[in-house]
Amino acid sequence: MAETARPTHPLTTDEAWAFTAERASATTFFFDFDGVLSPVTEDPDASQPVPEVLGVLERLAESVARVAIVSARPVSFLRSRFETLGNVDLHGLYGLEVWHDGQVVTEPAALDFVPTMAGLADSARAELPAEILVEFKRLSVALHYRTAPEHARPVERWAHEQAERLGLRIQHGRMVVELKPPVDQDKGMVITEGVRNAGCAWYFGDDMSDVKAFDALRAREAVDPAFFGMAVAVANPETGAEVSSAADLTLESPQAVAAFLTEGLRRF
Template identity: 75%
Template sequence: MAETERPTHPVSADDAWARTARDASGTTFFFDFDGVLSPITEDPESSRPVAGIPEVLDRLAGRVARVAIVSARPVTFLRTHFASLAHVDLFGLYGLEVWHEGQVVTKPAALSYEKPMERLAAAARAALQRPVEVEYKRLAVALHYRKDPARAAQVEKWALEQAEEHGLLIQRGRMVVELKPPVDQDKGMVITEGVRDAGCAWYFGDDMSDIKAFDALRAREAVDPAFFGMAVAVANNETGAEVSSAADLTLDSPTAVAKFLTAGLDRF
């Protein structure tokens, strides 16, 4: 586990846990899914949380004010792996969908894009074909080229053409290009709202979209010196350098995340 601490933060992960334990009732933990709680896989449908993650998140939810997963995945996907966790909130599609206390709430501005995205997914499968994986997410379409990285430029070009033609947004990630509705919503906005009444918050991420979440913690600290935010990166050879440089702490893998949380819970 490699650590990078900012001067305004505790000098070690141990001190960060100690501060968190002192304000457990005012603390929120946020986690990305892919690359953080689950290893990145060639087939996006085969992603699974690493051993111990559901259990440790359940324990954590019993110790702090809130635990939430903030992912590019739809809520339906997240529910298949975390349905047993009654006290963990799920933010799907960068916050376009939210699962909270037994209900899915969708941003009204995105609802009209369900059918257009379904058509777009069909068009992508016809135009790009395998081994490019087309992931239809109800309100978004992700184009994964991990199985054929040489086709990155082709996938990117096709996505940009579709975005321009249909007025969609582009989100880039780890060997994936995603087409999204033109709705102002990202992980940073989820965190900004989520920490409004918190005294402490942690965010664990591995990709470029997670940097906006880190920035949201910094912004809250800037206006409230009593607030403590901890940005944790998960190492990878694709976006790891950029994400780690924006974080306070870097962990080696999703398995290391599970071990780090388990050890941290012993400090409460």
């Protein structure tokens, strides 16, 4: 039987699932963590995937070529939440760390910045308002102002000053600003590499860093007429409109993501 021609955007979810099921053996599903598989929480350490996620990701990994989580979280954090899933790859810190086949691989160019990040975290705790949650991730530092949005501007200003002083890069997110090493690695680059040999790929994201991943799917489609990419946004009150405008489809919550996957798997 001849394969269905690649659908064009915009398209219905039925078309997307039908095409995906037909090419399941050549399909990869990528997911952000916070806001996609887990609700965003005031305390980042308290975040947990919604209860349905573990089971549905396990079934998905058995049905397609590959499932991967691509997150700003460190691999150690992701492993603590998904340790029961043996067939899911973990890309932490925007791809600076990768857990694959039982090993963590760290981008060598970023390792030199571990002492810089430790010192930066200490400075942030000493110089920023006490309400700002400073998250030290070994290779980056995230400054969360979700519980104190009135401090957003001074926190952003401080972060930019430190980035200029130390030669770091800035990543903006949902009520957070993060400082990272000046290493060419982001979610878009992870997806570009991840879809190199894929025939189909989906990416689920909720924040501005995920738009680069959406763009990577579009770029692959542009050079490979046989490749199909599906960009799925998850609604949120901070960056939702911008992310949704770059996506093919918007879901309302992490619970809706799990339900959407459960329904889609029935097509396989």
